Amino acid sequence: MPESRSRKSAKNRSDAARGERSAQLGYDAEAEAEPLPTWYKAIMFGLMIVGLLWICLYYISQGALPVQPLGGWNIVVGFGIAIIGFLMTTRWR
Template sequence: MPESKPRRRPAKAPVQTPSSKTQQPNAVWFLPLMVTLMLLGLVWIITYYISDGKFPIPDIHNWNIGIGFAIALAGFMMTTRWRS
C-alpha cells in the first residue's frame, strides 16, 4: 500500500515585539494626576449633593453632576494608558 504524503503545516507568523515607545513607563506625574482627577470628580458630585445644589457652581444646577462625571471619566480614561 502506498504511503500518503505528510501535511504541510502553515508557517508561523513572526512574533511582533512592542516598540520601545510602548515599553517605557509613564511620566512621574501621570499616576498622581490620574488618581486626582478620579477623586476630584467624586468630590465634585458629593459636594453638589451634600450642599443641596448651592456648591460648586449654583447657577448650572444639574450640570454639576455632568462636570463631576466628566472629570472622573478623564481620570478613568487615563487608566487605559497607564504602564508601570
C-alpha cells in the same frame, strides 16, 4: 522542569515571528513598555478624586455648591472630570 529541545525551538520561532510582525507594523515593543512618569499617575488619580468630590459636594450642599448656576449640570461636570481620569488609565502600565 526542563523544556525539551522541540519546545525551545518552537518558542524561539514564535518569538522571531512576533518580532518580524512588529517590525512590519512599525511597532517597537521595547519603547512601548516604558513606565509612565509620576506626574501622569498623579493627574490621573487626582482627576478621578476631584470628580468624585465635585459630585459629593453637590449632593451634600443640596445644589448650592460647587457652582450654583449650573444646577443639575454639576453632576455632569463631576462625571466628566472623573471620566477623563478613567480614560487616562488606558495608557497606564
